[in-house]
Amino acid sequence: MGLEAILGLVWLIIVIWAIVKVAKSAASGLAKLLWILAIIIFPLVGLIVWFLFGPKG
Template identity: 75%
Template sequence: MGIEVGGLLGLIWLIIVIWAIVKVAKSSAGGLAKLLWILVLLFFPLLGLIIWFLLGPKG
């Protein structure tokens, strides 16, 4: 049962990170800011997502 739960949580996590990247790409921020946010989300998924939720675009 542990593998199934881990796989499901990993899939949910992947969907959340992809959603955040899409939100960044659609935001009105400048090109460099978008690139930096996407790189942070890709290279530091947990920390990047937390920082993006706290400091990222609102609304």
């Protein structure tokens, strides 16, 4: 297993974790959908913005 595969797996785990956290948050349904789409469509930028401004809790 190469370094790229390990980094890809770590990245996938982080994205899945973020999506689960969004889904469990107290945000409205539309807000959840928009955050999840942002994370999927713009993975790096979406995750950074979500970490900074996303729903907490």
